[in-house]
Amino acid sequence: MKQEGLKKALPYLLPSFIILTIFTFYPLLNAFIQSFNRLPTPDQYDFSLKTYQWLFKDTTFMNAIQNTLWYSLITVPVSIGISLMIAALLTSIERLRVFFQTVYFLPYVTSAVAVAFTWGYLFNADYGLINLILGHLFGLAKIPWIKDPQYAMSAVMIFGVWRSLAFNVLILTTGMLSIDPQYYKAARVDGANNATSFFKITMPLLAPVVSYVFTIGLINAFKVFTEVYALIGSYARVYKANTMVFYIFDQLWVYKDYSLASAAAVVLLVIILVLTLFSRWLARKTDYNAS
Amino acid sequence: MRIRLQDVTVRFQDRKNPRNEVVAVNHVNLEIPEGKLICLLGPSGCGKSTTLFAIAGLQELSDGKIFFRDRDVTKLDTQERRIGLVFQNYALYPHMTVAGNIAFPLKNAKWKKEDIEARIQEVAKIVQISELLDRKPAQLSGGQQQRVAIARALAKKPEILLLDEPLSNLDAKLRHSTREEIKRIQKATGITTVFVTHDQEEAMTISDEIVIMEAGFFVQQGQPQEVYEHPSNLFVAGFIGSPTMNFFPGRFEDGSVMVEDYRIASHSGVNGPITIGVRAEALQPKDKGLKGHVVNVELLGRERLCQIQLESGQNITMITSIDTQIEEEQDITVGFVPGKVYLFDSESGKAMARV
16 A cells, blocks of 8 residues: 555656766765865865865955854844834734735745845935934934945844845735734733733734744844845955855855865854754744643 | 613625625613513524624614613613623633633623632632633533633622523533533522523523513513413414424404314404404314324324325324323314314414413
8 A cells, every 4th residue: 555655656756866866866966975085176085174174264255154143143033023113013004004905025026136136225424314314413424334344234134134024024924914813812801901902912923923923034134145145245245244155156156176165164054953953842832722 | 780782783795795784683671670580582593693792792783772780771882881792602702721721801890819719619609610710622522612711700799690592502411410510500599591592492491580572573572481371472382392283274244263274263354354363272182173094193202293184185283181091093173172172363463362
């Protein structure tokens, strides 16, 4: 019986398995092998840990890790916090909700490169809107957002938060709308005010959704590249705004150092693997139906 | 607490056609006595749940007023009304334990910790869920969830307990025991209790008084037996009682009540058509009456339930004692038991007399 089932399933499973093998598993394995190869050409092989020693001595890489960590730890919670507020406001209106939902989702479907162009103007030191407002409100001097190592990463984070809002707002709004409205009626009868309702009913019931958004956000944040490349450009490392994927990209296409790029990719893979395990633990932890 | 509804009206906008208005509750006046178990009864969509939510303060009124004793609560928010409400699907907070659910209204009311703890034990004892306090709602059966919902509603010592279709989510066996349970809890606490149901049998068996609604209108209020014996109109007569009352097209003719050429009783009235209602148990095989043919006989222990097709083509139901020999496929003449025949105005449906 089991043999029969496998025979039937095989033709359906094979195509995607073959494609995954060629384009995902093989490159993965190859990157892993190459990361231990310190010879200049991929064709010859010489096992050594030199690449990793080299990698962790490289200040640019350490800076990339640092940037990536900060980027992830700041943009993800900030974005989720703002998204929760927007989602709560969206769910509290009935009229025009769909309209605003669409508006908030637009950044998700627009090209990051095109939007970064606009943000480049906003961040412009001399005539950018952001400096204009900051100058007006707080009397701050003009900040060279994207042309200064001190500020470039902050600019990327602001842009990153804005970019990730779209997805988070959509998921969180849907999550909030799927909470049975009876709970809120019951909470009203039970004398809960709006704040209590939000923190004691909405948040616990939304926890699985928040944990999902948090995990996806974290994994995406560790893979951040487009935001950097589109906003700062190819000189990101000069402005100390490079991230791990940016470093991999640089090693691969600018310095043509396959083994170093591979080693960096393996480090990133390990981090994301750990995050995935953490997310599975988090998902179980936040499932209120589990005992 | 005595509840009085004065001219209560609730209008909704039709979702599909916003210019249309649906009147869910239509100028309802009624008074609910203190300390009794009262049932709002009617078919689905009759406005009974809307009425309940209006009393709870979750449904705004379009018109009219609601009084608790002599206090006008129309504009009061639900948490200021001192009511407990049990939702149809219980609406237990799934992320809290049973104890957490019961404690929630008390925490919101800023009770002291010891008092909350004591009150949880107290209500848990009343509804008999003391051993379930640490469980989550998902680990409870439907009947247990129901009890927890009642416990949560009772926690804040409300003066009125409101239940929306409390038994509709339970299976038949549980429904029986749970309705006894509700009656027991009501007796034990003495709290004025209003519950909504569409099941007339449920209403008949547990409530002290029944309020019958139809299409947004108040129809009749009274003790179960009173409503059963003195239905105020055709709707109530047909809705209350199982099997359903038999209706015959009849007429007044020169001081007599007639169905076809069967003279039932003498009663003065303007010559013309009326509707005659007779319950299954008020039909008997007789010499004089309506001729028919027995289609089906069910033996129900003490009685026989007979389906009869009259010569007019109408199907009727008759219940007789088990000793009355009636077989399937036999011809029969069905007569009415005097004093148990209801006369209704055919046009307005209003009850006219019982003969």
